[in-house]
Amino acid sequence: MNKDMKILIVDDFSTMRRIIKNLLRDLGFSNTQEADDGQTALPMLQSGNFDFLVTDWNMPGMTGIDLLKAVRADENLATLPVLLVTAEQKREQIVEAAQAGVNGYIVKPFTAEVLKEKIGKIFERVGAA
Amino acid sequence: MDENISEDYLSKARSIITQVESGNMDEADKLVEELARNRDQSLFQELGKLTRGFHEALNGFKLDSKLTSLTGTDIPDARERLKHVIDVTDKAAHKTMSVVEDLMPLCETLGTQSDDIHERWKRFMKHDMEAKESRALCEEVQVYLSEQSSGTGRVRTGLSEILLAQDYQDITGQIISRVINLVTDLETSLVKLIKDSGAILDESTQASTVGELDGPQVPGLESSDAVSGQDEVDDLLSSLGF
Numbered sequence: 001m002n003k004d005m006k007i008l009i010v011d012d013f014s015t016m017r018r019i020i021k022n023l024l025r026d027l028g029f030s031n032t033q034e035a036d037d038g039q040t041a042l043p044m045l046q047s048g049n050f051d052f053l054v055t056d057w058n059m060p061g062m063t064g065i066d067l068l069k070a071v072r073a074d075e076n077l078a079t080l081p082v083l084l085v086t087a088e089q090k091r092e093q094i095v096e097a098a099q100a101g102v103n104g105y106i107v108k109p110f111t112a113e114v115l116k117e118k119i120g121k122i123f124e125r126v127g128a129a
Numbered sequence: 130m131d132e133n134i135s136e137d138y139l140s141k142a143r144s145i146i147t148q149v150e151s152g153n154m155d156e157a158d159k160l161v162e163e164l165a166r167n168r169d170q171s172l173f174q175e176l177g178k179l180t181r182g183f184h185e186a187l188n189g190f191k192l193d194s195k196l197t198s199l200t201g202t203d204i205p206d207a208r209e210r211l212k213h214v215i216d217v218t219d220k221a222a223h224k225t226m227s228v229v230e231d232l233m234p235l236c237e238t239l240g241t242q243s244d245d246i247h248e249r250w251k252r253f254m255k256h257d258m259e260a261k262e263s264r265a266l267c268e269e270v271q272v273y274l275s276e277q278s279s280g281t282g283r284v285r286t287g288l289s290e291i292l293l294a295q296d297y298q299d300i301t302g303q304i305i306s307r308v309i310n311l312v313t314d315l316e317t318s319l320v321k322l323i324k325d326s327g328a329i330l331d332e333s334t335q336a337s338t339v340g341e342l343d344g345p346q347v348p349g350l351e352s353s354d355a356v357s358g359q360d361e362v363d364d365l366l367s368s369l370g371f
Contacts, residue, residue: 013219014223015222015223018223022226022230058342088342088344089358089361090343090354090355090356092354094362095365095369098369106359107356110359114359
């Protein structure tokens with residue numbers, strides 16, 4: 001796994017962005033940028049050569065699931081690994097995310113260990129593919 | 130006019146005809162008077178009903194003004210208070226994270242320094258060190274001890290700052306309790322209003338929540354179709370081929 005990979009963190013709460021940023025840095029990933037919803041994130045993704053997207057679901061403007069769908073619909077971004085980190089835990093929503101092509105799904109509140117494990121799994125799979 | 134009264138009217142009217150036909154005018158007069166009294170009585174009953182209706186309408190109006198003050202003043206007030214809760218918790222979280230971000234590198238530096246000196250100290254104790262290096266080590270230990278002392282001082286200060294940042298719980302707890310009271314008041318007023326206006330709450334009037342996001346699950350209020358944590362999310366995803 002490339003520790004220099006460029007990661008975009010999307011959450012409407014700056015505290016959560018900061019927590020994720022710190023956890024990622026502890027895992028050795030310090031090349032991170034932030035956006036506060038899908039609308040801000042999408043142009044950044046389209047022009048920024050990001051390697052990984054970590055996004056919340058419930059955000060004003062554009063939600064995480066819509067961002068995921070927009071990413072999958074964009075031919076330049078279609079294969080970008082996406083991790084949803086969200087408080088939403090209804091079965092139908094998890095299924096919806098899976099169908100939209102999410103690579104990992106973490107429910108809040110979460111631990112540093114879970115984040116590490118999911119990122120590891122995502123890149124293991126992406127590497128194998 | 131209810132049925133008993135109209136039957137009473139009918140039977141009296143028939144009696145009047147019978148009495149008049151039989152020539153008992155006195156008796157007929159008496160019956161006419163009774164009929165008139167009956168009509169007055171039902172008039173009073175109607176008046177009584179009207180008065181009661183008026184009284185209830187007035188009470189309803191009082192309730193309405195309670196609702197007016199709830200929706201006009203108390204709800205916007207609660208909105209501001211809840212916004213304040215977001216601000217206060219946001220500030221506390223950032224304050225705590227700033228201190229942690231500040232102290233983490235310090236702890237790493239102190240830890241690395243101490244490991245480094247420890248290794249050489251072990252060699253020094255085993256007399257496995259040249260005199261020149263020993264002197265250098267002694268000087269380094271001197272610097273290290275003073276850095277260690279000022280470093281732990283900074284950690285202590287930071288920890289008290291983190292401790293103090295937790296005072297948001299008290300403030301937000303009080304604000305949220307007040308908002309809970311307000312919501313309870315509002316609920317009571319609305320239920321009374323609904324009862325007074327005779328509306329019946331049934332299944333069909335309850336709003337559907339399909340397609341809406343639930344947000345965080347709250348203990349005791351878990352949604353029946355929600356999973357209960359990361360393990361269940363993982364199970365569900367792996368059943369979908371993840």
